[in-house]
Amino acid sequence: MNKIKFLILFFSQIAISMNVAQEYNxxxxxxxNNFYEYLPEYFNNIYLGMSFKDFTNIKxxxxxxxxxxDSPEWFAFKENVNDYYIDxxxxxxxxxxDSVNDTLPLFQINIFFTEIEQLNNYVNSKFGSPQxxxxxxxxxxxxxxxxxxxxxxxxxNNEVKLIGTIAGAEWDIDN
Numbered sequence: 001m002n003k004i005k006f007l008i009l010f011f012s013q014i015a016i017s018m019n020v021a022q023e024y025n026x027x028x029x030x031x032x033n034n035f036y037e038y039l040p041e042y043f044n045n046i047y048l049g050m051s052f053k054d055f056t057n058i059k060x061x062x063x064x065x066x067x068x069x070d071s072p073e074w075f076a077f078k079e080n081v082n083d084y085y086i087d088x089x090x091x092x093x094x095x096x097x098d099s100v101n102d103t104l105p106l107f108q109i110n111i112f113f114t115e116i117e118q119l120n121n122y123v124n125s126k127f128g129s130p131q132x133x134x135x136x137x138x139x140x141x142x143x144x145x146x147x148x149x150x151x152x153x154x155x156x157n158n159e160v161k162l163i164g165t166i167a168g169a170e171w172d173i174d175n
Contacts, residue, residue, distance in 0.1 A: 028128065029144040030151050038126055038143075038151065038162065040111065042084040048164035049147055051103035052093050064091075072096070073170050074107075085118035086111060087158075094169040107169035109162045116158055123155055130155070 030038050035047045045058050055061075064077035067090065076092045092108035113119035123130075123139070130139035138156040145151050145164075152163040152171070165171045 029146065032145045032147045032151070032164070038153075039109070040084060040086065040122055042081065042086055043109075046091075046106070046109075048107065048109065048151065048162060049105050049149070049166055051105060053103070055091070055093070055106055059091075069095075071170070082114075085114050087114045088112050092170070094166070096168065105164075105166050105169060107164045107166045107171060111160045111162070113158045113160070119155065119158055119160060123153065123160060127153055 032038075032047055032049055035043050035045065039046065046055065059077075059079070061077055064079050067076040067078055069075055073095055074092050075095045076090055079089045079091070081088055089112070090108075090110040091106055092110070093104050093106055095104065113122070123141075127141045127143065130141055132140040132142075134140075136156070138154065140155070141151075141153040143151040143153065147164075148167070149165045150173075152161075152165065154161040154163070163171050165173050
């Protein structure tokens with residue numbers, strides 16, 4: 001009788017594990033290097049985790065507005081776009097070269113849309129339904145990536161924040 005109970009318990013645990021694994025595999029995994037998977041068309045060759053040096057090879061920072069930070073942990077630039085339904089973009093980089101990162105990676109991109117409808121089209125097409133919805137109509141997605149960090153997407157009003165939990169950067173989950 002104990003053997004039968006054990007087998008029933010054993011097979012039920014396997015069934016539960018298979019169901020959980022199936023749900024886990026349905027979670028979207030983002031290829032960070034393929035910026036088209038998570039960024040609007042405007043972002044040509046820009047991706048989370050790229051070094052500041054690589055960023056300056058794509059965007060001339062002389063034409064971007066430097067954002068003063070109260071934090072010694074990061075520095076940022078603002079780009080006025082006024083195209084592609086995007087008003088402006090803020091790029092945040094890790095500012096501590098003596099930390100885990102010596103490349104000053106891009107760890108956060110804030111995109112300000114001109115139209116809420118375009119923002120909604122963007123997040124729905126790239127990320128699907130939000131995992132978390134709040135009473136203030138904001139939403140969040142937490143997505144696996146092909147890198148050693150998670151992608152957090154936060155939507156509030158006309159802004160979308162794309163955040164990489166990159167080791168040593170502001171959103172590092174171990175900090």
